[in-house]
Amino acid sequence: MEGFKPTLGETLGDRKVDCRIPGCTNTWVWTSREQLDAFGRGETDPPRRMCDECYALYREIEPQEVTCSRPGCTNTWTWAPMSQLVRLRKTGRKTPPRRLCDHCRDRVEDVEDRQVGCRVPGCANTWTWTARDQIETGAPERKVDPPRRMCSSCYEQYQALEDRQIPCRVDACDGTWTYRRMQQLADARAGVTNPPDRMCDSCYERYNLLEDRRVPCRVEGCDGTWFWPKMAQLQAWVAAGTDDPIAPPSRMCPDCSALYASLQDEQVACSVPGCTGTWIDRRGAQLARIRKGKGRHPPDRLCDDCQALLHELDDREVSCKNIGCDGTWSWKRGAQLRAIRSSRRRDVEPPRRACDQCRRFIETHPAKVLHCRICGAPIEWSSENQLKVALGQWREPELCGTCRASS
Numbered sequence: 001m002e003g004f005k006p007t008l009g010e011t012l013g014d015r016k017v018d019c020r021i022p023g024c025t026n027t028w029v030w031t032s033r034e035q036l037d038a039f040g041r042g043e044t045d046p047p048r049r050m051c052d053e054c055y056a057l058y059r060e061i062e063p064q065e066v067t068c069s070r071p072g073c074t075n076t077w078t079w080a081p082m083s084q085l086v087r088l089r090k091t092g093r094k095t096p097p098r099r100l101c102d103h104c105r106d107r108v109e110d111v112e113d114r115q116v117g118c119r120v121p122g123c124a125n126t127w128t129w130t131a132r133d134q135i136e137t138g139a140p141e142r143k144v145d146p147p148r149r150m151c152s153s154c155y156e157q158y159q160a161l162e163d164r165q166i167p168c169r170v171d172a173c174d175g176t177w178t179y180r181r182m183q184q185l186a187d188a189r190a191g192v193t194n195p196p197d198r199m200c201d202s203c204y205e206r207y208n209l210l211e212d213r214r215v216p217c218r219v220e221g222c223d224g225t226w227f228w229p230k231m232a233q234l235q236a237w238v239a240a241g242t243d244d245p246i247a248p249p250s251r252m253c254p255d256c257s258a259l260y261a262s263l264q265d266e267q268v269a270c271s272v273p274g275c276t277g278t279w280i281d282r283r284g285a286q287l288a289r290i291r292k293g294k295g296r297h298p299p300d301r302l303c304d305d306c307q308a309l310l311h312e313l314d315d316r317e318v319s320c321k322n323i324g325c326d327g328t329w330s331w332k333r334g335a336q337l338r339a340i341r342s343s344r345r346r347d348v349e350p351p352r353r354a355c356d357q358c359r360r361f362i363e364t365h366p367a368k369v370l371h372c373r374i375c376g377a378p379i380e381w382s383s384e385n386q387l388k389v390a391l392g393q394w395r396e397p398e399l400c401g402t403c404r405a406s407s
């Protein structure tokens with residue numbers, strides 16, 4: 001009957017409208033009948049309404065009393081159901097947000113924002129400590145220090161930086177240390193562009209085990225010392241690649257070093273008479289002599305050639321020069337060397353010398369006086385003559401020269 005002409009309601013059709021709760025993606029249905037009624041009242045926009053699901057939740061929610069977010073304040077504020085629903089839909093959370101009670105919120109009006117110095121050393125900028133933040137940390141009733149925070153410009157730079165690994169300052173070490181971006185920022189603010197010289201953790205640990213030391217001078221006879229700082233000890237330790245600290249190197253004290261620098265190697269004549277060779281008196285040996293109080297003068301020493309020749313020679317047993325004696329004496333190689341150098345011949349003959357027994361005989365038999373058997377005149381009888389008698393070469397005389405001539 002009325003079916004030929006569509007009603008306005010049929011023309012309009014039901015409309016799906018978004019739920020009014022932020023964070024909810026559901027819709028609710030605005031029926032054509034409701035639309036007609038709305039249009040009748042001159043309203044063209046759909047009303048703000050919840051979806052069925054939100055509505056069901058909403059009806060379950062009770063207002064909640066929540067404690068003020070300022071530490072120490074026991075007041076509460078009322079968390080309205082609508083606000084709870086929005087938070088639930090937006091974040092899925094049922095826990096209340098941090099909020100000040102009315103009383104505290106009024107106090108925010110009385111407190112002023114504060115400018116606080118940037119926490120980065122060397123930065124003169126400030127950041128704003130809002131009245132609200134001050135109230136929330138308990139200020140001003142309790143004396144509260146402002147938090148350590150960066151200014152916005154520092155924070156921006158900080159975000160752009162990254163921690164860096166910097167090689168250990170100890171030469172022989174291949175470890176690294178971490179250059180934190182906070183430190184990088186502080187250094188940049190202080191005008192420092194290069195990372196500081198720093199040790200890796202392992203070197204730093206070792207460094208703390210060490211003490212500056214005074215080490216005895218290596219020159220014998222010197223009681224001076226030289227200074228071995230911790231850092232140099234560490235360098236040597238790391239370079240040695242051992243787990244235990246290393247012994248100090250042998251080194252001269254500053255006095256010896258200075259004296260050593262003033263000395264020069266010198267050529268000294270060979271101590272063997274007749275030899276034209278020389279040997280080098282090293283600075284180190286000169287220094288040692290001076291420190292031992294032996295003076296600067298070089299000692300008697302053989303040249304290299306003489307030393308070599310001496311090694312080739314052997315002590316020789318040589319027959320006693322006295323006829324009738326079968327003893328020998330020892331021709332020492334030092335004496336042979338001197339003989340070779342002074343004669344400039346290698347095949348030099350040994351000197352004529354008495355053996356030890358003959359020499360001892362001479363020492364123990366002083367010259368004596370005999371008397372002529374005939375005239376009683378004295379006869380001088382030397383040690384050598386006595387030796388000849390002992391060796392069976394001569395006989396002791398009985399007559400003086402005069403009596404012998406006339407007999």
Ligand SMILES: [Zn+2]
Pocket residue numbers: 019020021024025026050051052053054055
């Ligand atoms: Zn909804």
Ligand SMILES: [Zn+2]
Pocket residue numbers: 068069070073074075100101102103104105
């Ligand atoms: Zn409060």
Ligand SMILES: [Zn+2]
Pocket residue numbers: 118119120123124125150151152153154155
């Ligand atoms: Zn700053």
Ligand SMILES: [Zn+2]
Pocket residue numbers: 168169170173174175176199200201202203204
């Ligand atoms: Zn290191």
Ligand SMILES: [Zn+2]
Pocket residue numbers: 217218219222223224225252253254255256257
């Ligand atoms: Zn010294």
Ligand SMILES: [Zn+2]
Pocket residue numbers: 270271272275276277278302303304305306307
């Ligand atoms: Zn020589």
Ligand SMILES: [Zn+2]
Pocket residue numbers: 320321322325326327328354355356357358359
């Ligand atoms: Zn002899």
Ligand SMILES: [Zn+2]
Pocket residue numbers: 372373374375376377399400401402403404
């Ligand atoms: Zn006589």
